[in-house]
Amino acid sequence: MTTPSERMAERAAGRPDARAAEERSGVRKVQGRRRSKLLSRLPLHLLIVFLMVVWLIPTIGLLVNSFRPPEEVTQSGWWTAFFKPSQFTLDNYAHVLAQQNITSGFINSLFIAIPSTVIPILVAAFAAYAFAWMSFPGRNLLFIFVVGLLVVPLQSTFIPLLQLFGPRGIGITGSFLVVWMAHTGYGLPFAIFLLRNFMGELPREVFESAAIDGASPVTAFLRLALPMTVPAIAALAIFQFLFTWNDLLVAIVYLGAQNPDNAPLTIAVSNLVSSLGGGWQYLAAAAFVTMAVPLVVFLALQRYFVRGIVGGSVKG
Secondary structure, eight states, X not given: OOOHHHHHHHXXXXXXXXXXXXXXXXXXXXXXXXXXXXXXXXXXXXXXXXHHHHHHHHHHHHHHHTTSOHHHXXXXXXXXXXXXXXXXXXXXXXXXXXXXXXXXXXXXXHHHHHHHHHHHHHHXXXXXXXXXXXXXXXXXXXXXXXXXXXXXXXXXXXXXXXXXXXXXXXOOTTSHHHHHHHHHHHHHHHHHHHHHHHHHTSOHHHHHHHHHTTOOHHHHXXXXXXXXXXXXXXXXXXXXXXXXXXXXXXXXXXXXXXXXGGOOHHHHHHTTSOTTSTTTTHHHHHHHHHTHHHHHHHHHHHHHHHHHHHTTSSOO
């Protein structure tokens, strides 16, 4: 027979093995749960991949056709180019980049897009802070009115604004200033709506502590609200820059007809095609040339994009 001390020693010696077995069992359970979760989500992941592929097919086809001569494009589908690599050529891109109006249009687009992005964001940030954290008569009604402007089609504003900015009015049509003002007006409702909802979710205690310490509303806006709203500002900058960079209608109405020298890249690209449809093969190459700058902007700000869009979606 074993003594009590010997039995205690045996139990002590067996505990590490028991613990190791329990740990291995726990690891197996966790791995099993992860495996079952992955299997349960597999159909969803496959569906997402399928939708992404379907969504990318037109873009891939456009990219392939941009490297093919027009006679090959009309005679066969874009996928046949992978079986005949000799079809690929850089002539379309060489023709597009050789156009003088493409270079000037690229510079004009930068002069239009950058101020048209910065100005409405600055104005909207001040307005959003006032709507979110300052009390004044008619605040809610004014905010509802601003949000209601989102449903106003911009086409309905062309004639009144042309009369205001035209020769019988201010007389600034054809200049960059009129496009900056137009894009600022068109972008402000959505910018104020997005930033106000994001700022409305900021911690109230932070602003109360700042007020107790003697901070003015301007100081609280510059030192607290603005730095904490960077994700929403970055997301808004992506939207506004893409809209102004890719815009054709506003540029033609306020700029193109009055002053072709200030025409942006979108007008220069549209002029590659003649009135009878000639030169259409250059549009695919020009589309990817114009895509370079928006891609750089999106990749530079993408880490803020999701947080900026989701912020303010629950309450505001």
